[in-house]
Amino acid sequence: MAQGTLADRIRQQLGDLSPAERRVGRVLLADYPAAGFETVAALAERANVSAPTVLRFVGRFGYRGFPDFQAGLRAELEARSASPLSLYESTDRAGGRATADESLLSQGRRVFTTALTQTFDELPPHDLDRAVELLGDPKRRVTLTGGRFTHHLAQYLALHLMQLRDGVTVLPERPVERTAALTGWGRRDVLVVFDYRRYEPDKKGLAELLHERGGRTVLFTDTWLSPASAHAEVVFATQVAAPSPYDSLVPTMAVIETVVAGLVEALGEAAHARLREGERLARATGLV
Structure with missing residues (x-):
């Protein structure tokens, strides 16, 4: 999957979508991420498009289907609610942990350089x-x-x-x-x-x-x-x-x-x- 949240990628790619797919994207952005946990039929109704359009939309972003799309949203929700304590106890800090034999100075340079570049x-x-x-x-x-x-x-x-x-x-x-x-x-x-x-x-x-x-x-x-x-x-x-x-x-x-x-x-x-x-x-x- 591409870097960044789904909302991020929708915002960046709206111009590349079909008019009907853009309507799906705007509905999701207007009520993100809650709208993504509705059924395909409900989301299609809110966007005034067909159910196949919703499925084409999620496929555009690399998901294998609507359940896969919603699993991605659930993973995002877990990340959104992370606290310093949960991150301290986590086995993965989004690339922030030191690699083997890496000094603190090298670790800081690597992490911050990557974060700045990606931003x-x-x-x-x-x-x-x-x-x-x-x-x-x-x-x-x-x-x-x-x-x-x-x-x-x-x-x-x-x-x-x-x-x-x-x-x-x-x-x-x-x-x-x-x-x-x-x-x-x-x-x-x-x-x-x-x-x-x-x-x-x-x-x-x-x-x-x-x-x-x-x-x-x-x-x-x-x-x-x-x-x-x-x-x-x-x-x-x-x-x-x-x-x-x-x-x-x-x-x-x-x-x-x-x-x-x-x-x-x-x-x-x-x-x-x-x-x-x-x-x-x-x-x-x-x-x-």
Whole structure:
């Protein structure tokens, strides 16, 4: 089977499918992975296609039939719910364990190099372009939020964006402040979400709320895909293999840096002028 989750591969190959098969793919992506556990007949009805079309669809992705397809989904679900403890006790950490006579330094270089290469190989160029377009649009407001281990990544990207443009905030943690921020969301808003396994329920709710109000979501997640992906316009699925039982965020940081590079280029002189003015004000007020 190919690398990456089924949702990842469907998203990348939608353009190569027939119109009827694309309908199956969109139904699966809109309710992933739950829709994949329905019967062939139920999935066909939801997509308004025939049962043979559903079977052709799963065959396109290398499955020998619908039971094989659902077995693959079950294996993904087990991986999605993995914790540091379960990974510690596992006999396989997605390539993260050391080989015989391998030093820690060599192990780290091997694991992280492979994860970075695979992440960038599987990153759709149009998603990167669209993220830069959304985050660089001065008419849009940008809000960022992360999770237990990824909140600092949301803050890291937010600090870069604040230096390059106006209208950037990190979603508050306290309920009253958060509710106040959500109240004003609409078509001009962009939400940047970081959500990795074990996924946090509020992230799907936030993306769904903004989608209903006509806004856009940019999602950073792992290859098993946060449930928020069903409501995201841009999905950056990064590899998380690490030498330790903890999921690595090294590839995520590399994608963030790439997005920032794209924004600097896209914003051009406007970003340059803002950086100059920010530096002047910081010096004038004794902040640097």
